[in-house]
Amino acid sequence: MQIKKRYPFVPVLLIVLAINIFFTLAGIFIIAFIESPETKDAYKEMGTLRSIIKQVASVIFQAIFYYYTLNHYNKLMAEKRSASHYIRFTFLSIVTGFAYFFLMHTFLPQKNPASVKTPPGLYLFSFVISTVFITGTSLLLAYLNNLRDEKKQRKILEAQKMQLEVDKAQANFKFLKSQINPHFLHNTLNFLYAKSLPYSAELSEGILTLSDIMRYALNEATGSDDKAPLKDEIEHVRNVIKINQLRFNNDLNVNFEVNGIVNGIEIIPFLLITVVENAFKHGDLQKAEYPIAIKLTVEHNRLSFYCHNKKKTGPKEISTGLGLDNIRNRLDFAYGTTYKLLIKDEAEFYTTQLTIDKL
Structure with missing residues (x-):
């Protein structure tokens, strides 16, 4: 050679x-x-x-x-x-x-x-x-x-590998979307929503919330550089929290706090919800003294996201860690050295802290 x-x-x-x-x-x-x-x-x-x-x-x-x-x-x-x-x-x-x-x-x-x-x-x-x-x-x-x-x-090589993974994920997502007719799905959910109104306000609210979740999940990010408006991400998190509350008769203890001006800010989509869904999957949400604490703050062109939950006791679902690995890879690709992701895995508690500078 x-x-x-x-x-x-x-x-x-x-x-x-x-x-x-x-x-x-x-x-x-x-x-x-x-x-x-x-x-x-x-x-x-x-x-x-x-x-x-x-x-x-x-x-x-x-x-x-x-x-x-x-x-x-x-x-x-x-x-x-x-x-x-x-x-x-x-x-x-x-x-x-x-x-x-x-x-x-x-x-x-x-x-x-x-x-x-x-x-x-x-x-x-x-x-x-x-x-x-x-x-x-x-x-x-x-x-x-x-x-x-x-x-x-x-x-x-890592950047090329990451780009290939992103391209593969996007291709899989587009293929999935091609197999689902969004209009048919939305029309069906709206039909079920209208039919359920006379019988159960809670059921109709759940169908409407599910429709909003599916619409956001199927629609492509509308922002530039494959990013989505932060306000839409926040609304998506609220909807996921709401649908889980309906599943458990509003017995879940979740505190979601948003501070700062979020309009006009974009982030990579499905970033926050991955952390929140991880907390719902592995957290003990039914003890009032240990609620899930979710806090998002935007200040001086900097985003801070905090999620803290108590772990479930007894048999636990097997976690592959792929969700958090995917988050880290996407953050590396989108923000380089301008972010920090800290994960604290303790015996009883799990904490995720994300900071993104120069939004």
Whole structure:
């Protein structure tokens, strides 16, 4: 597999050149503040032709060395090669660097004052340290950039996967809608509502509420970007609460509170109702001292939604968690980093807190 060069030569050369210029200027600055015969000799040496040739050769070697090692390490990481490949290439890189420093010392040696005697062992040690440093730097840079690239690629793949799931869900929903004639359903429910009026106000109210729920569930979101008006979402929650109260003879203890101005605000549809339905499914709603507390607040272009309920005792329905996973995926897709979803699952209580900024 052909791996594209991750690090072009010209940017590598420019970065190496900039680093060398910085350290050269720093050296000149330090020498200027140190008064000694050795520093004066060093200052004079910096302006010689030999020193200039040495600096140019150093920049060219470093640029070629980093260009080759960075791209080869990147290739090894992309191809998931074994440790032996890294060891072999690192060894060759160290040998190359060592040979360069040895040749530079042989043909363009550092001119030291007569009073300064440098032991050969110190030169050898400096060669090893310099070679290991530039090779290690190259490996570290390649590794860090590879981590960043992998993280970026994972985010892209997750976004694509999420989009596929959204597209699949929308396709399934459209297919379901195509199998149901909304007009027939609404007309049938309206007929049943009219027929039930003389016999039971409670029954007729339930049919009317069910009609509103089905209408909202079958209609596409009318807002932009696949979002629905918040006021419609709130009304849908109220209707679901109402139909459940009718099912249980108004014995359910539910407190639903809305604060702030909700007109003109849109959110992704069926977001709130998923949390509420989860509370109805798994919560103990018949104890007055532990009502379901549902609170929605809109303030300063920020939505806060809170749902708290006591868990049922005894046998519990099996929960797959797919509903909340779906919520999190949809929130990720629609709001990115501008939301927070906190779920607190305690022994007796369950709490969901959702915050969306920049509505």
